Amino acid sequence: xxxxxxxxxxxxxxxxxxxxxxxPNDYKVKKExxxxxxxxxxxxxxxxxxxxxxxxxxxxxxxxxxPNSPNWWIRVLENKYPALTPQQNLEKKGxxxxxxxxxxxxxxxxxxxEDHKRCISDLTNIEVxxxxxxxxxxxxxxxxxKEIKHILIFKNYGERAGASLEHSHSQLIATPVVxxxxxxxxxxAKDYYKFRDRCVYCDILSQxxxxxxxxxxxxxxxxxxxxxxxxxxxxxWIVPKKHSAFFSTITKKQIGSLAKILKNVITxxxxxxxxxxxxxxxxxxxxxIHENTEDVxxxxxxxxxxxxxxxxxxxxxxxxxxxxLPEDAAKTLREIKLDE
Amino acid sequence: xxxxxxxxxxxxxxxxxxxxxxxPNDYKVKKExxxxxxxxxxxxxxxxxxxxxxxxxxxxxxxxxxPNSPNWWIRVLENKYPALTPQQNLEKKGxxxxxxxxxxxxxxxxxxxEDHKRCISDLTNIEVxxxxxxxxxxxxxxxxxKEIKHILIFKNYGERAGASLEHSHSQLIATPVVxxxxxxxxxxAKDYYKFRDRCVYCDILSQxxxxxxxxxxxxxxxxxxxxxxxxxxxxxWIVPKKHSAFFSTITKKQIGSLAKILKNVITxxxxxxxxxxxxxxxxxxxxxIHENTEDVxxxxxxxxxxxxxxxxxxxxxxxxxxxxLPEDAAKTLREIKLDE
Numbered sequence: 001x002x003x004x005x006x007x008x009x010x011x012x013x014x015x016x017x018x019x020x021x022x023x024p025n026d027y028k029v030k031k032e033x034x035x036x037x038x039x040x041x042x043x044x045x046x047x048x049x050x051x052x053x054x055x056x057x058x059x060x061x062x063x064x065x066x067p068n069s070p071n072w073w074i075r076v077l078e079n080k081y082p083a084l085t086p087q088q089n090l091e092k093k094g095x096x097x098x099x100x101x102x103x104x105x106x107x108x109x110x111x112x113x114e115d116h117k118r119c120i121s122d123l124t125n126i127e128v129x130x131x132x133x134x135x136x137x138x139x140x141x142x143x144x145x146k147e148i149k150h151i152l153i154f155k156n157y158g159e160r161a162g163a164s165l166e167h168s169h170s171q172l173i174a175t176p177v178v179x180x181x182x183x184x185x186x187x188x189a190k191d192y193y194k195f196r197d198r199c200v201y202c203d204i205l206s207q208x209x210x211x212x213x214x215x216x217x218x219x220x221x222x223x224x225x226x227x228x229x230x231x232x233x234x235x236x237w238i239v240p241k242k243h244s245a246f247f248s249t250i251t252k253k254q255i256g257s258l259a260k261i262l263k264n265v266i267t268x269x270x271x272x273x274x275x276x277x278x279x280x281x282x283x284x285x286x287x288x289i290h291e292n293t294e295d296v297x298x299x300x301x302x303x304x305x306x307x308x309x310x311x312x313x314x315x316x317x318x319x320x321x322x323x324x325l326p327e328d329a330a331k332t333l334r335e336i337k338l339d340e
Numbered sequence: 341x342x343x344x345x346x347x348x349x350x351x352x353x354x355x356x357x358x359x360x361x362x363x364p365n366d367y368k369v370k371k372e373x374x375x376x377x378x379x380x381x382x383x384x385x386x387x388x389x390x391x392x393x394x395x396x397x398x399x400x401x402x403x404x405x406x407p408n409s410p411n412w413w414i415r416v417l418e419n420k421y422p423a424l425t426p427q428q429n430l431e432k433k434g435x436x437x438x439x440x441x442x443x444x445x446x447x448x449x450x451x452x453x454e455d456h457k458r459c460i461s462d463l464t465n466i467e468v469x470x471x472x473x474x475x476x477x478x479x480x481x482x483x484x485x486k487e488i489k490h491i492l493i494f495k496n497y498g499e500r501a502g503a504s505l506e507h508s509h510s511q512l513i514a515t516p517v518v519x520x521x522x523x524x525x526x527x528x529a530k531d532y533y534k535f536r537d538r539c540v541y542c543d544i545l546s547q548x549x550x551x552x553x554x555x556x557x558x559x560x561x562x563x564x565x566x567x568x569x570x571x572x573x574x575x576x577w578i579v580p581k582k583h584s585a586f587f588s589t590i591t592k593k594q595i596g597s598l599a600k601i602l603k604n605v606i607t608x609x610x611x612x613x614x615x616x617x618x619x620x621x622x623x624x625x626x627x628x629i630h631e632n633t634e635d636v637x638x639x640x641x642x643x644x645x646x647x648x649x650x651x652x653x654x655x656x657x658x659x660x661x662x663x664x665l666p667e668d669a670a671k672t673l674r675e676i677k678l679d680e
Contacts, residue, residue, distance in 0.1 A: 005568060005569040006569055007528075007567075007568075007569040008528070008532065008540055008543075008544065008569075009525055009528040009529055009532070009540055009541075010524050010525060010528050011528055012569070012571075012660070013569075014569045014570070014571055014660040014661075014662055015659075015660065015661045015662065016662050016663075016665055017661055017662070017663055018663055018664070018665060018668075019663075020661060020663040021663035021664065083661045096547045096550065096551065097540075097543050097544065097547050098547065098568050098569070152657060152659060154657045162654070162655075173659065175659075179658055179659045180658065181657075181658025181659070182658070184350050184524075185349055185350060188347075188348070188349040188350050188351055189349055192348065192349070200348055200349055200437075201349075203348075203437050204348065204437065207436045207437050207438065210436065211436065227347075228345060228347075228438050229345040229346055229347040229348075229352070229353075229354045229438070230354070231352075231354055279655075279657060281657050281658070314502070315502075315619075315655040317492060317494045317521075317619060317621050318519055318520065318521025318522070318621070319355075319492060319513065319515075319519045319521070320352070320354040320355065321354075321355045321357050321360060321423045322354055322355065322356050322357070323356075323357055323358055323359075323360040323361035324358070324361065325356055325358060328358075
């Protein structure tokens, strides 16, 4: 069983999950170059549905599809090695000067395609839309549980980004506490709002549209740009033009726009940098908390490619050195030719 | 020329340093297994002193040694690809809603041995003491500059930890701003102090000495333990028993004790986990700031091994999942047999 422990200095909660030490690992025997292996058993592949556990949600391709059988666009599963699990009650206790609580929450996998060999840049716009619909559906469903304070939706692409299986998938972790990184963002956005009476992300958008040099692509609903103070080379933000603190407010029209710009951005990154590993994270407001975050926060996506060894040092030291100016990154990505 | 840019939300400063994209890389062509290569040119090896740039400081082995020649215990050099450099003035300016400043600071390399093939666990206690003396000497020297607000001393061991050269070395980065991670620690320690009127690290030490189960080793001046809420498996803290906010206050006696416990801890980690990559960071108070941190902060060392793929995910998402309980890690490390 997992438990949460709090760092009494930074106030960061860490999930201790001994089960996760025994996860499978597609990547273990492979070297630098990743090659998709067709023959190997993959729990996410079409045909293996029975073995991968009951689906929480699926978008079937045909009306008469049986649950846990082939013919689906999207399948959502409980993680076999969950960091957090649904539990009766949230139990908090102190141990000397330390705080801990039981591992209440959710840890789900969103399998993005039946096909082992396709990743986001290979999918059609409609298929990418379905991934975002699944994010939204799960988010709205889980946010009904009052003990859940935050829902983290993210994608680890490749071993360096932390993925243990290569079949294209995203993850969702619902937590009974607000992660430190999210708390820092909310606090920063709130400080800015107090000072200027405006959303900091709305102001960032205006600034980017004025400067233009960091913008990669823009469509009706979203702007994609390399962030002015990005922690890593090619750190890319995709921000909705319409202010909202909560990802759950995403509309059908926005989903269409987001699918297009996301697929394009991933394709540009892949063509510019090769098949680079990356993390993609949906940044959205905490939920079921006492504070009102609606005016101050602004949901968005952040994509962080894992280039070379750069990530290790900063992660360990807490200090970021970025060798690529976002203006140069944006120019490179903007000039990539996309297929018509 | 490098520049610093501030994230308007998190208020984190990031160093943009285009020169660092062109660093050499010992590790580029190698795969998983690291093997020390003797024949290859290494700028830190004895005999190559003339080519590696003028030494800022050296501890000679013989009294009549010429500067920039062989026969040294320790050499301190300016980083050839510096993230920050000494400059006339600190120039801050706003660009729209964003803030930036020029890259004033220091970026130095502490070469820890003449011998390419030896790492900390291979050195004698006296040799490890000399590394810590070099940290101290450079720290005290640089802290005289009033524009420097923090001095980060750290060691990246191995490619996964961000090292680009394998010859054993540490680094020092002096910054004109307080790094976000340090600011968070100071803030947390201050909050605790306000509440309890005691140093949080002193209380952590008492708690660890009471619980005993996370302690790896203890000597006259220091305690080494696996932190209760460690972000990564085997995260190890080495904390001085005597309260002080500033690493610069380290005494001769403390240096002797620290060298012993540090060498032992690294040896234990290596014997338990193999030749694992790691980051080691000296956590110390900011300097030349208006606030008084003496009572609230407590300098110490943190060692973070880079095991498997775990680091990538948390780094990207801002959420930490640790599959190894610190009690189990400490038991493993405690039981490692050391040479007499």
